Amino acid sequence: MANIKLPAAKVDELKEVCKKFDNDGGELINVLHAAQEMFGYLPAEVQELVAEELNVSVAHVYGVVTFYSFFSMIPKGQHPISICMGTACYVRGAEKVLDEFKKHLNVKVGETTDDGKFSISCLRCVGACGLAPVVTVGERVYGRVAPEDVKGIIEEYL
Amino acid sequence: MDIVQLTIDNKKVVVEKGTTILEAAKTIGVDIPSLCYMKLEDTNFENKPGGCRVCVVEVEGRRNLAPACKTECSEGMTVNTHSVRVVNARRTVMELILSDHPFECLVCAKSGDCELQSLAQKLGIREIKYTGAKSTYKGDESPAIIRDMDKCIMCRRCETACNDVQTVGVLSAINRGFESVVAPAFEMDLDHSTCTFCGQCVAVCPTGALTERDSSSKVMDAIVNPTKTVIVQTAPAVRAALGEEFGMEPGTSVTGKMVSALRKLGFDYVFDTDFAADLTIMEEGTELLDRLSKHLAGDKDVKLPILTSCCPGWVNFFEHQFPEMIDIPSTAKSPQQMFGAIAKTYFADQLKQKREDVVVVSVMPCLAKKYECSREEFAVNGDPDVNISISTRELAQMIRNANLNFEALDDEDFDKPLGESTGAAVIFGTTGGVIEAAVRTAYEVHTKKPLERLDFEELRGMEGIRSATIDFDGLPINIGIAHGLGNARKLLEDIKAGKSEFHAIEIMACPGGCIGGGGQPYHHGNVDILKKRQRAIYEEDKGKVLRKSHENPFIQKLYAEFLGEPCGHKSHELLHTHYYDKKKKIEI
Numbered sequence: 001m002a003n004i005k006l007p008a009a010k011v012d013e014l015k016e017v018c019k020k021f022d023n024d025g026g027e028l029i030n031v032l033h034a035a036q037e038m039f040g041y042l043p044a045e046v047q048e049l050v051a052e053e054l055n056v057s058v059a060h061v062y063g064v065v066t067f068y069s070f071f072s073m074i075p076k077g078q079h080p081i082s083i084c085m086g087t088a089c090y091v092r093g094a095e096k097v098l099d100e101f102k103k104h105l106n107v108k109v110g111e112t113t114d115d116g117k118f119s120i121s122c123l124r125c126v127g128a129c130g131l132a133p134v135v136t137v138g139e140r141v142y143g144r145v146a147p148e149d150v151k152g153i154i155e156e157y158l
Numbered sequence: 159m160d161i162v163q164l165t166i167d168n169k170k171v172v173v174e175k176g177t178t179i180l181e182a183a184k185t186i187g188v189d190i191p192s193l194c195y196m197k198l199e200d201t202n203f204e205n206k207p208g209g210c211r212v213c214v215v216e217v218e219g220r221r222n223l224a225p226a227c228k229t230e231c232s233e234g235m236t237v238n239t240h241s242v243r244v245v246n247a248r249r250t251v252m253e254l255i256l257s258d259h260p261f262e263c264l265v266c267a268k269s270g271d272c273e274l275q276s277l278a279q280k281l282g283i284r285e286i287k288y289t290g291a292k293s294t295y296k297g298d299e300s301p302a303i304i305r306d307m308d309k310c311i312m313c314r315r316c317e318t319a320c321n322d323v324q325t326v327g328v329l330s331a332i333n334r335g336f337e338s339v340v341a342p343a344f345e346m347d348l349d350h351s352t353c354t355f356c357g358q359c360v361a362v363c364p365t366g367a368l369t370e371r372d373s374s375s376k377v378m379d380a381i382v383n384p385t386k387t388v389i390v391q392t393a394p395a396v397r398a399a400l401g402e403e404f405g406m407e408p409g410t411s412v413t414g415k416m417v418s419a420l421r422k423l424g425f426d427y428v429f430d431t432d433f434a435a436d437l438t439i440m441e442e443g444t445e446l447l448d449r450l451s452k453h454l455a456g457d458k459d460v461k462l463p464i465l466t467s468c469c470p471g472w473v474n475f476f477e478h479q480f481p482e483m484i485d486i487p488s489t490a491k492s493p494q495q496m497f498g499a500i501a502k503t504y505f506a507d508q509l510k511q512k513r514e515d516v517v518v519v520s521v522m523p524c525l526a527k528k529y530e531c532s533r534e535e536f537a538v539n540g541d542p543d544v545n546i547s548i549s550t551r552e553l554a555q556m557i558r559n560a561n562l563n564f565e566a567l568d569d570e571d572f573d574k575p576l577g578e579s580t581g582a583a584v585i586f587g588t589t590g591g592v593i594e595a596a597v598r599t600a601y602e603v604h605t606k607k608p609l610e611r612l613d614f615e616e617l618r619g620m621e622g623i624r625s626a627t628i629d630f631d632g633l634p635i636n637i638g639i640a641h642g643l644g645n646a647r648k649l650l651e652d653i654k655a656g657k658s659e660f661h662a663i664e665i666m667a668c669p670g671g672c673i674g675g676g677g678q679p680y681h682h683g684n685v686d687i688l689k690k691r692q693r694a695i696y697e698e699d700k701g702k703v704l705r706k707s708h709e710n711p712f713i714q715k716l717y718a719e720f721l722g723e724p725c726g727h728k729s730h731e732l733l734h735t736h737y738y739d740k741k742k743k744i745e746i
Contacts, residue, residue, distance in 0.1 A: 044343075044344050047343070047344075056327075057321065057327025057328070057330065057343070058327075058343035058344075059321075059327055059328055059329055059332075059341075059342055059343040059351075060321075060327065060330050061343070062330060062332055062343040062344055063331055063332045066333045066334070067332070067333070067334050
């Protein structure tokens with residue numbers, strides 16, 4: 001694992017967050033939420049810092065990070081693509097849409113393309129079931145997406 | 159005391175409130191089968207995740223079967239531990255566990271000593287009806303411990319040992335569902351983690367998922383090599399446990415038979431780590447008195463308390479977790495390494511051999527010793543002072559391979575000179591022993607008076623943290639003892655906070671000390687075995703003519719002929735070491 005250097009300002013900010021939660025090991029999930037928001041993902045160095053601040057083992061932090069699919073150790077792409085896998089989207093063919101994205105970008109769910117442009121993740125219901133199946137790219141929402149639309153959506157961001 | 163009354167298998171039972179069904183059943187002789195559950199009395203090891211579901215029982219009026227290890231007894235409860243429903247459920251659970259387990263029993267290191275295997279046998283499992291995917295995970299080989307997670311049944315005992323008892327915190331369950339596995343952070347190998355190699359995870363693993371790296375074939379290769387002189391040294395705790403591997407009663411001391419077996423295996427010289435333990439006392443005791451007299455003379459820079467440094471698991475622990483305190487422990491090498499250093503200089507000279515042609519093998523109750531002897535600073539031009547370290551279990555296997563009838567062997571004596579030792583050295587094998595041995599010598603050296611009594615009962619026992627004040631003829635010496643790294647951590651935190659009143663502290667990484675080491679015959683949760691081994695150690699001490707390290711005539715000769723004086727120039731060169739800051743730094 002390549003070591004990354006954490007910017008000092010962000011380190012202080014993260015330490016502040018830990019302090020806000022009383023450096024309590026029981027608040028690990030909350031701290032990780034905040035850390036992921038801050039860094040976009042949870043690199044090893046961030047997990048080590050959190051472990052030290054909350055006085056829990058790094059193995060424990062890593063255990064929690066790998067348990068919850070919300071947490072990621074891979075930086076998200078410039079344009080994060082999320083495919084809704086909620087019931088409504090699923091029955092209207094979300095999986096075929098997902099397969100199409102995976103095929104075009106050549107990455108799996110939770111991964112980021114080599115050029116750092118796109119990443120794919122799944123989510124459960126964005127509250128727009130009437131538009132099923134739904135795909136979001138960054139903040140933008142695409143409704144009634146069919147597999148043949150996928151190529152066009154990707155091209156918008158190239 | 160609140161009590162509850164219940165019925166288990168038609169028998170009335172009265173237990174304290176809060177007792178689990180499993181424990182209550184035990185009091186009337188009903189041994190409910192269990193797998194993930196393990197409790198070590200007198201230590202803070204208790205593992206009951208209630209995960210395996212093997213211990214399920216039927217509780218009248220309850221719809222679902224209840225896990226006996228986690229269900230507390232309640233007033234009027236009626237429990238059936240062997241109804242048809244229970245037996246069927248237990249077998250199904252077992253078949254499901256086995257359906258994701260490799261069928262490698264015939265060649266598994268744990269075969270014959272495996273809790274999963276014996277349970278399958280007990281439940282009479284003859285076929286696995288369930289087929290499907292099997293979880294696979296990369297292997298991990300460190301110098302001391304091998305992890306084969308394909309054999310893991312997720313009982314979580316290793317996590318309890320590593321995190322709760324030892325507070326080392328290397329292991330955690332990671333990922334989820336079928337992908338979940340117990341591993342170090344970022345799925346790195348143990349070798350790259352902060353693992354101390356204490357081996358307590360191996361000591362409690364019910365299957366072959368965690369085992370020691372077996373070096374016994376390397377030993378045999380050396381023995382059959384005609385150009386090598388092969389020397390063996392045996393740690394004190396080995397003789398108090400080896401017999402168990404051959405069906406002998408725990409607590410049987412087998413020193414003489416062990417020596418005989420080692421000779422029959424073909425070692426050229428059968429020596430004793432106890433000799434080096436006496437040597438350790440000379441060095442460590444002198445260092446203690448030196449620091450103490452400087453302290454009494456008002457030297458503010460002197461570091462007290464002095465901490466023992468015989469235990470390599472403990473050394474790894476403070477190097478990783480308390481690097482700011484690496485100047486507090488004694489600089490004396492461990493007995494294993496002192497032995498190697500003397501064997502490859504003084505004794506090799508006597509043999510008129512080059513050090514490279516002398517192979518030093520150690521038999522240890524310990525897995526961290528395998529790592530210790532591979533440390534770079536313990537080698538000269540790439541030639542290690544101790545070439546190979548094997549565990550008590552590996553020696554037992556070598557004896558079985560050689561088809562020796564261990565119990566029928568005659569008692570034999572160690573070779574001289576490096577086989578001569580005192581009772582003080584034998585007790586190194588148990589918690590409290592090293593410091594008692596140090597007291598026996600330091601007292602007499604300091605006061606120049608003979609001790610009136612040699613048995614310091616106040617330093618003995620199984621309590622995790624103990625303390626006593628020993629009167630050095632008007633000078634009170636405060637002594638602390640901790641075994642188990644979690645207990646050691648508490649004493650270290652006190653020192654760090656400036657709250658420690660101790661002059662000297664003995665620390666051993668494993669609960670019970672070396673008698674409970676990660677390389678010893680498996681105790682399978684029975685702590686009585688450790689107590690019996692401890693008793694055997696103290697008996698052996700009592701039976702010795704010489705019981706103070708400084709009275710060992712060969713130690714005296716070694717100083718006169720070779721070393722000069724304790725903590726002198728030559729001693730420093732050969733018998734002392736230094737420690738490294740191994741704490742991982744976060745890059746900012």
